[in-house]
Amino acid sequence: MYQQIDIILVAASNLFCQSCPGATVNGVPAIFANTALTGCVASIGNCSRSTLWTNADCLACNGNTAQYAKANQTSCQATAPPSADVNCSAATCTTAGTCQAAPTTPSGLSWQNGSTSGKCAINNCPASTSLGLVAASDLFCQSCPGATVNGVPAIFANTALTGCVASTGNCSRSTLWTNADCLACNGNTAQYAKANQSGCQATAPPPGADVNCSAATCKTAGTCIAAPTTPQQQQLLLLLLQQTQQQF
Structure with missing residues (x-):
């Protein structure tokens, strides 16, 4: 029986972490050594890879020194990547009411003028928008997407408005529901699409x-x-x- 490793290590390795994992985070086992080799962290891949980086993995591997994934997902960086431009209205993006209100958690989120004239963008995307938000919106998720799943971008707010999820349509629609979208939008509370695809339900279809x-x-x-x-x-x-x- 292994003992969970949460203390500061010296010269840790992936092999050691696979034998003595750290604390699992959101279902991800901590079986990889962080970049500093001081602990076992919950990353979906090893901390020396050059592909498929996410903000969550960058934070796990590097802490605050390089917590943001580069746009091409090849590595991590210290500064947040620019948020994506979205359409709000013709008014100035910083004017209250021009865009849907930014989430209240985490604090400090606001709209600013985008990189293209007439577009708006969030001032600083959080390290992860897949969970931990309060009062998220589709517009926010389009500017600061969550983690892509099976090629589906996470640009819609879930039903609880707590994260940006990989659904093929918004979570308030009344058509074309699939089990995958129901699970993404509702979690286990309503993970099955109705037979007519008009919504989701808690029980499996007949x-x-x-x-x-x-x-x-x-x-x-x-x-x-x-x-x-x-x-x-x-x-x-x-x-x-x-x-x-x-x-x-």
Whole structure:
């Protein structure tokens, strides 16, 4: 049984951290040595890599010395990357009411004139906007996105307005919902898309509709065309059996 390592180390290594991890953070195990080799940190990759850097990993690996991911995600830097320009209105961006109010947490967030005339941008994006916000908005998330997931940018505020999430549409829409978007927007409270895709719900949708295969028992291999191998082949086969066995 290992003992969790949270003390200051000297000459730590990834191998050591995999044997004696630090504290898990948001489900990410602390199995990599930080840049200074003084602790085991919760990063999704090792602290010497040159790809897929995020603000959260930069902060974990480097602390406040280089807590921001570069725009191309190749490494970390000490200064926050510029926020993205967004459209508000024709008024000056710093005028109250021109843009949707910036989140109240973390403090100090405000709108400023963007890099392009007529555009606005957040003055200083937080190290991470995937969680920990209060009163987030879609407009804020478009200027300071959260972590991209499977190629989907995190430019929409979740339902609780506490983070910017990777959904294919805004979290208040009434069409085209998928399970992935429901989970992103609502977490485990309503992670399943309704059958008509009009919204999300807490319970999984009902089993599939009855279909005709052959006179043999449904669970016998070859009776029906093989179910997809992803996701969860055995559950799909069981549901098919339950729905079709009454026909025979």
